[in-house]
Amino acid sequence: MLSNNPEFQNLLLLHGRDRRFGKLEEELKLLPDDIIRIEKKILTENKTIELAVSEWKELESKNNSLEKEILEISEKITKSKVRQLKVKKNEEYQALENEISNMVVLQAEKEDKQIEILIKIDDAKATAEVAQDKIVQRVNDLGQQKRNLENRISHVNQELVELNNEIESSRTQVENEMLKTYDRVKKVVARAPFLAPLKDQKCSGCNLRVSNDVISTALVEQKLTQCDQCGRIVYIER
């Protein structure tokens, strides 16, 4: 039987290496997209921090300008009171009195607003700090994942080089005619495996039943037999 043939065992070895090579190449194609996905996640996380911090800073600057306005009103009130001491006419005094009481009302309004904003600042600050703590940790984890993938890429590349050498050396061990048939099958069959054991008279590559001819050839002959459905090389396992 073919599977006892050392030449065929060399072909099986070559096939195993070719398949591993194909799988690594597939993996290598997907890895850059995985890295891009992680980079996008990192950007989103960082934006969340920026947003929380910028909301907090915006409130701080609102508070600062309110503070300034309140101080200005205070100064105006003081000035008006000084002027009030100097006026002689009653109407002028009254006019200043009205001005002052209007400014006091305005000042009180601004102070109420400032209290609201100070409460919001406390909340925003807490939110920003929590976001920062949590997200920094998450961004670190994502960074680690990214580095792992980058390492994987260089590892796979290295493995591909080594595997390629092993494949080259395997090819020299396979008998010429077998190798030619194998290479032809590789071209015709779109997907691995290119060698498939027969199971219950079915080709395990395409899962279809092969003809009796194929079975008897596989059982008796020492040359390669192909599935009459998909073209894969079929054999009977010991």
Ligand SMILES: [Zn+2]
């Ligand atoms: Zn088949």
